[in-house]
Amino acid sequence: MQTTIDSNDQADFKDNGFVIKRNFFSQDETDLLFGLATDESVTSHAFDLKDTNGNRTKLTLWFTPGDDSFGLMSRSERMVNAVQSLLGTEGKVCHFHSKVMQKEPQKGGAWEWHQDYGYWYKNGFLYPEAMISVMVALTDATIENGCLQVLKGTHKMQRLEHNFVGEQQGADADFVAEAEKVSELVYVELKAGDTLFFHSNILHRSDANLSDKPRWSVISAYNLSYNKPFREKHTSCIEPVKVVSDAALLESGKRVVAHSDFLSKEAEITLQDVKRS
Numbered sequence: 001m002q003t004t005i006d007s008n009d010q011a012d013f014k015d016n017g018f019v020i021k022r023n024f025f026s027q028d029e030t031d032l033l034f035g036l037a038t039d040e041s042v043t044s045h046a047f048d049l050k051d052t053n054g055n056r057t058k059l060t061l062w063f064t065p066g067d068d069s070f071g072l073m074s075r076s077e078r079m080v081n082a083v084q085s086l087l088g089t090e091g092k093v094c095h096f097h098s099k100v101m102q103k104e105p106q107k108g109g110a111w112e113w114h115q116d117y118g119y120w121y122k123n124g125f126l127y128p129e130a131m132i133s134v135m136v137a138l139t140d141a142t143i144e145n146g147c148l149q150v151l152k153g154t155h156k157m158q159r160l161e162h163n164f165v166g167e168q169q170g171a172d173a174d175f176v177a178e179a180e181k182v183s184e185l186v187y188v189e190l191k192a193g194d195t196l197f198f199h200s201n202i203l204h205r206s207d208a209n210l211s212d213k214p215r216w217s218v219i220s221a222y223n224l225s226y227n228k229p230f231r232e233k234h235t236s237c238i239e240p241v242k243v244v245s246d247a248a249l250l251e252s253g254k255r256v257v258a259h260s261d262f263l264s265k266e267a268e269i270t271l272q273d274v275k276r277s
């Protein structure tokens with residue numbers, strides 16, 4: 001297990017907009033997290049977003065990281081240190097939100113080309129450089145089951161316009177078409193426990209899961225404390241993470257999620273509608 005970010009990782013992140021750390025979480029940790037991902041405390045708060053073919057992808061999203069197993073994962077020393085090493089030391093690492101992505105076999109929907117900052121800009125964050133997403137694979141992610149795809153280096157293009165595509169927001173199609181001509185498409189195939197760190201402005205998407213295998217992951221988004229949004233009511237994104245030891249996750253065993261700030265589909269769609277106007 002190699003859980004520290006070194007200067008090569010920093011250079012890759014700067015040049016390519018993403019870094020993959022293999023086995024960032026161990027098999028035991030991943031088993032524990034997958035067990036929780038399929039627990040009623042998570043699945044009962046899931047909502048779905050339709051893709052353009054009508055396939056639905058489910059997600060459960062919350063803001064403040066708690067003492068549950070996902071909270072201990074997202075607050076772990078290795079995670080927070082890695083994020084700090086990639087974003088820099090100008091601010092403290094804060095947790096914006098986490099979401100369990102539930103791409104079910106044979107029907108889990110696709111995601112349009114987008115930049116995370118295409119969404120987050122609308123929450124009033126000023127600095128994309130202070131934001132990052134971290135995807136921890138809870139099952140193997142392959143081309144067949146709709147792994148994430150990135151256009152290498154597109155974080156350097158800065159933010160593109162985003163518009164509604166069905167229930168999702170997609171980056172301006174003309175810009176994406178040009179970006180596809182000049183950027184390498186990378187299928188981010190991961191083993192369970194592998195972890196992808198990706199820049200808030202990198203273009204990414206995924207295909208529907210038409211295989212017979214699930215593709216589940218947890219994505220935690222982080223922000224540096226100086227990047228104070230002027231249109232975001234949740235405050236976790238400017239509260240420094242209360243870091244826990246790397247051992248805490250396994251030591252605590254499975255701890256269910258009991259948040260008061262789960263996002264509902266209605267809230268998500270309304271939020272996007274408001275941001276659109």
Ligand SMILES: O=C(O)CCC(=O)C(=O)O
Nearest residue numbers: 101111116148204206219
């Ligand atoms: O998990 C996926 O397939 C895509 C997720 C994604 O693009 C996102 O959450 O920004």
